[in-house]
Amino acid sequence: MGVRPQGRFEGRVTVITGAAGALGRACATSLAREGAKLVLFDRDAEGLSETAKSCPGSEIMTGDVRSAADVKSVADVARDRFGPVEMLVAAAGVAGPSKAAIDVEEDEFDLLFDVNVKGSWLAAKYIIPHMRELGHGSVVLFSSAAGLRGSPVLPVYSASKGAVTLLTKSLALNHATENIRVNCVCPGTIESPMVRMSIEEAGDTVAQAARESLQKSMHPMRRFGKPSEVVGAVLYLLSDEAAFTTGIALPIDGGRLA
Incomplete structure (x- = not known):
């Protein structure tokens, strides 16, 4: 039996939040195929187990991206199992509701901002210190085409993803001199x-x-779009091929924002 050729991400420790979802799973599968050491995080235990089937040797953790204790635990487990985290994919997110902004209930508003924005911030907060230790790292957050243009259909979702877009740019500026790159992808409907x-x-x-x-x-x-069409962009942004790319919000939207 031949030796498996090294992938772009051979041995690189990577945390993926939202790993039970369609996009998180697609990212995990592709990164595993290219040799990354994965810690998969989601609140859906059954979905995580399904993702892990295509990611041999991965560590799975069930928890909530809204919880600082849970996200810190992911970072700690990653270090204990594999070492400092070099790459982060923050794919956890929720959508909806489809109603005018002033008709959205407070609990609906809070859920969107807690998962989409706070969850992304917590992931960065607890993973980027690992990258500082290493002297380099790459982060990809998940925004949306709706995070680059207002939406009359999903206005509060759009607002939350707009916050993720600017969080990306702010983090990129915070850490540019530390050789830590932060970008986000902005999918259309996938x-x-x-x-x-x-x-x-x-x-x-x-x-x-x-x-x-x-x-x-x-x-x-x-x-x-197809999940695989988003994954290609995520892997590019994580890779050394994008070494001079930070602070971008990359639309993958079939021309929606053209």
Whole structure:
């Protein structure tokens, strides 16, 4: 049996939040294939176990990105198992609700900002110190096309992702002289269970078809993206090929923002 060729990320310790979701799982699988040592974090234990099947040797941890204690624990476990963390993919996030901003309930607002913004900040807060020890590192946060342009359909989600975009840029400036790069990806609508669920919530099959058609029409390519099409950008931003790239918000949106 031949020796497996080294990948771009051979031996690099990586934490992935939201690793049970479609995008987090796709990132984990691709990074595992290229040799990264992975710590997978999500509150969905069953989904994490499924992700781990395609990531041999990975460490899985169940917890909440809104909890400082949980996120700190991930950083500590990563160090104990593999060593200081060199790469971070903060893919945990929630969407919705589909209503005008002033009609959103306080608990709905808090959930979006706690998961999408606070969760990203906590991940950076507890992982970037590892990168300082190493003298280098790379962070990819998950924003959205809705985080670059206001949304009448998902206004508070859009606001939360806008905060992630500017958090990315601020972190990039904070740590540029430390050889720690921070970027974010801004996907359009990506085919996933979460998107399917939002379509099914429209009602009967006619209403669902109308909602799906409307969502696809917002993308000039007239289709939803695939998780693999986002992963390629994430891996590029993590890699040494992007060594002079920091503070960018990269749209992957089928031309939606063109």
